[in-house]
Amino acid sequence: MIIMDLTVLTHGSQVRSQIGNPIPYTEGANNSTDFIQETQRYRVRSENPTHQPARKEMYNNGQISVTGSGMTSYPFEGMKTQPLSSVNPYHTSLTLRSRVTLKTPIKTWNNTRGSGKLFSFSLVDESGEIRATGFNEQVDQFYDILEEGKVYYISEFIVKPANKSFSNIKHDFEITLSKLTSIAPCHDEKDIPFTRFNFLLINTLSEVDINSIVDVIGVCKNVGDVVIFTSKTTNTELKKREITLVDHSNTSVNVTLWGEQAEQFDGSLQPIVAIKGGRMTEFRGARSISPMTTSIVQVNPDIADAQRLRGWFDNFGSRLKTKSISARCDSVGEGFGGNWMTLQEARRAQLGTSDKPDYFTCKAMVTMIRSENVVYKACPNGDCNKKVIDLGNNLYKCEKCNCEYPNYQYRLLIGVCLADWSTSLWVTCFNDVAQEILGATAQEVGLSENNNRFLYESYFRKPLFNNFIFRLRAKTEAYNDEKRLKFTIAKVMAVDFNKYNKCLLGSIKSILARVATPCSDLAHHTQLYDARH
DNA sequence: CCCCCCCC
Numbered sequence: 001m002i003i004m005d006l007t008v009l010t011h012g013s014q015v016r017s018q019i020g021n022p023i024p025y026t027e028g029a030n031n032s033t034d035f036i037q038e039t040q041r042y043r044v045r046s047e048n049p050t051h052q053p054a055r056k057e058m059y060n061n062g063q064i065s066v067t068g069s070g071m072t073s074y075p076f077e078g079m080k081t082q083p084l085s086s087v088n089p090y091h092t093s094l095t096l097r098s099r100v101t102l103k104t105p106i107k108t109w110n111n112t113r114g115s116g117k118l119f120s121f122s123l124v125d126e127s128g129e130i131r132a133t134g135f136n137e138q139v140d141q142f143y144d145i146l147e148e149g150k151v152y153y154i155s156e157f158i159v160k161p162a163n164k165s166f167s168n169i170k171h172d173f174e175i176t177l178s179k180l181t182s183i184a185p186c187h188d189e190k191d192i193p194f195t196r197f198n199f200l201l202i203n204t205l206s207e208v209d210i211n212s213i214v215d216v217i218g219v220c221k222n223v224g225d226v227v228i229f230t231s232k233t234t235n236t237e238l239k240k241r242e243i244t245l246v247d248h249s250n251t252s253v254n255v256t257l258w259g260e261q262a263e264q265f266d267g268s269l270q271p272i273v274a275i276k277g278g279r280m281t282e283f284r285g286a287r288s289i290s291p292m293t294t295s296i297v298q299v300n301p302d303i304a305d306a307q308r309l310r311g312w313f314d315n316f317g318s319r320l321k322t323k324s325i326s327a328r329c330d331s332v333g334e335g336f337g338g339n340w341m342t343l344q345e346a347r348r349a350q351l352g353t354s355d356k357p358d359y360f361t362c363k364a365m366v367t368m369i370r371s372e373n374v375v376y377k378a379c380p381n382g383d384c385n386k387k388v389i390d391l392g393n394n395l396y397k398c399e400k401c402n403c404e405y406p407n408y409q410y411r412l413l414i415g416v417c418l419a420d421w422s423t424s425l426w427v428t429c430f431n432d433v434a435q436e437i438l439g440a441t442a443q444e445v446g447l448s449e450n451n452n453r454f455l456y457e458s459y460f461r462k463p464l465f466n467n468f469i470f471r472l473r474a475k476t477e478a479y480n481d482e483k484r485l486k487f488t489i490a491k492v493m494a495v496d497f498n499k500y501n502k503c504l505l506g507s508i509k510s511i512l513a514r515v516a517t518p519c520s521d522l523a524h525h526t527q528l529y530d531a532r533h
Numbered sequence: 534c535c536c537c538c539c540c541c
Binding site for chain 2: 107109111113114115116118120133135136163165166167176227229230231232233234236238240256258259279283290291292293294295354
């Protein structure tokens, strides 16, 4: 016995079922069992157990036709459903039983290929998850029906490959609703899971690619105010709120909430916030997570991770000093100018890609030095430093000062390859820094260049494979029409091991926090550490 | 058929 909804396309006639029997039962807005009205919906019993309730079926009794559509759970009851993981483009006619975990607002678009409206939603069942989208008429038909958190039967849909770069849903395909689609609520839904998160520890978020989609959970340690500003690109008013989440890796990350979510967020009681499908963004070395319209943001979710985190934070996490992956400078590099990074971290953070230069500190080894065309004859006048033109008559012309001099001074401009355990990097260094690295004056180097080649080369060999602490400057500079990211050594320092060991101890402390999975271990180690230092 | 996801 199957009951289905019929939308009646013609007026005032008795309907016969698909298999030719008179309709034995109807209910709905109109209780007439004999006549149906145009555009009214009726629930109709069918004796055909093989009937596909979601198909667009034409019913004929000679005069009228009706189309099966709309909402009822009865057609699906007792019907075999298939797991979300089995959805693929080659098997049509699957019936799914899954929970809507997210429904986006309706969006309209208007581009060269046309215009329209759409919404999308996420489905979860025991086997996995999938994303679904409804366009135009399907928006009208299904948008109001689908509710977040509820379970539905869905059948007769189109299956297309999923575009992974726009979704965090782990499925190779996605669903598009069609004219034939039927969706019906399922009230027996206890066995269907809710949103599945794949939380990453916050300390590991410094390693993921920028723009990747991540799940994160943390205690909202700090809340910013709502900030309203106008976007220069779209000229629209935007609202944002920055919050800071910390987890038991004792690391924090900033999250930027937008629009209504920003306005309605209440962080006054330091709630747990869980985010599924947030986008990792980066601005000048500071990372933050931005939820999108397809992200799920849950405050104090009823999940085990949240309870564990609450316990950790309330008992001792709140008292620990937190490392942030959203801060431009971290305290580990204190004493060396801050923002201590490996060369790889500097590259990953895309330092120097904004208008202003970015500085960071690292310990690295000199592995190569270019020795050709690195010492030049410069203007002897104070800080001019401009390369002079040898006039060949023992006079040297500086075009900057517009002056001819009988003398010049040597200056160095060298290219050095630095390497630490993470990667290597070619950097430029100017006179003073170059002299420190070579352990020789520009004058000595310059004089030896043509007179004592062996000595000259030795200046460039001596520093090789020595370690230094470097303060590096990253900046994008324009050469002709080309933009290049350049690294310059702003300062070079001998490795002061007393100082450097303190940095390493700081790192060990933060690593301890990262690896201490049971909360009590973390507290124990950190207290132990604090007691000793 | 969308696929933009914001700002410094």
